[in-house]
Amino acid sequence: MTPVLTPENREKLKRVSSATLTTALFKRGFRNVFIQDVRPLGTVAPRMVGEAYTLRYIPAREDLDHLGVFADIEHPQRKAVEACPPGHVMVIDSRKDARAASAGGILVSRLMQRGVAGVVTDGGFRDSPDIAQMPFPAFHNRPSAPTNLIRHHAADINVPIGCGDVPVFPGDIVVGDGEGVCVIPAHLANEVAEEAYEQTAYEDFVEERVRAGESIFGLYPANAETKAKFAAWRSGWS
CATH class of the missing domain: 3.50.30.40 (Ribonuclease E inhibitor RraA/RraA-like)
Known part of the structure; x- marks a missing residue:
C-alpha cells in the first residue's frame, strides 16, 4: 500500500520550491x-x-x-x-x-x-x-x-x-x-518532503551568507566548517 502523505509533510511541501523538489527527485533517478x-x-x-x-x-x-x-x-x-x-x-x-x-x-x-x-x-x-x-x-x-x-x-x-x-x-x-x-510519485512523497524541507533550510542559510558577501566555495556545497555553522543557525530556523 502506498504511504499516505502526512499532514506534517503536506505543510512542508508548501514551504519548498519546485526547483528543490526536482533536485530531490533527480537524486532518486527521476x-x-x-x-x-x-x-x-x-x-x-x-x-x-x-x-x-x-x-x-x-x-x-x-x-x-x-x-x-x-x-x-x-x-x-x-x-x-x-x-x-x-x-x-x-x-x-x-x-x-x-x-x-x-x-x-x-x-x-x-x-x-x-x-x-x-x-x-x-x-x-x-x-x-x-x-x-x-x-x-x-x-x-x-x-x-x-x-x-x-x-x-x-x-x-x-x-x-x-x-x-x-x-x-x-x-x-x-x-x-x-x-x-x-x-x-506517491510512494516517495513523504521522504522527498522531508529532504526538500531540510534542503530549503540550508539554502536559506546559504542565501543569507551570500548576501553578506561570502564566496560560494565551501558554502555551496558545504564543507565541514560550513556544516557546523549551519547546525548552529538551523536551531533558529522554522
Whole structure:
C-alpha cells in the first residue's frame, strides 16, 4: 500500500520550491517530473499541494462533441469537477493543445468552492483573466477562448495520463509554485518532503551568507566548517 502523505509533510511541501523538489527527485533517478510549458495564472493564489485527480482528453469528433453533451451528468469533464476530492489537484491531459479551452471560469470556481487544492492543464483556460484573480492555484499553457468541444473529447477520469510530457498517476503528489508544477510519485512523497524541507533550510542559510558577501566555495556545497555553522543557525530556523 502506498504511504499516505502526512499532514506534517503536506505543510512542508508548501514551504519548498519546485526547483528543490526536482533536485530531490533527480537524486532518486527521476528526470521527468516538471510539467513543461505550464505557468501559474495570477499572483494571488497560495502554493499548491495535493494528490492528483486526473481528466484525460482525446481529439474531438464532430458527431460526438457538441453543446448538448454538457446536459449529461455523466459527461467526464462535468463529472470530474464534481468528483475531484477536496484537497486534491485536478490534472488535465489536453495533449498540449491550447487551441480550445480545457475548462473555464465557472468550472474552476466550482473546484475552488468544493475545496479542491488546485487545477493544472497542459492546454489552456478560457476566462483566464477572471481565474487569475481567484485565490486558487491554476496553471495552464496560455489563454484559450474557444470551448473545449472544438478540439477536445473528454474520455476518462482518474486514470494515468501525460501532462506536459510528464506521467501523472492518480494519487501522485502535485506541487505548484511561481515557477510551475512538479509531480512526485506517491510512494516517495513523504521522504522527498522531508529532504526538500531540510534542503530549503540550508539554502536559506546559504542565501543569507551570500548576501553578506561570502564566496560560494565551501558554502555551496558545504564543507565541514560550513556544516557546523549551519547546525548552529538551523536551531533558529522554522
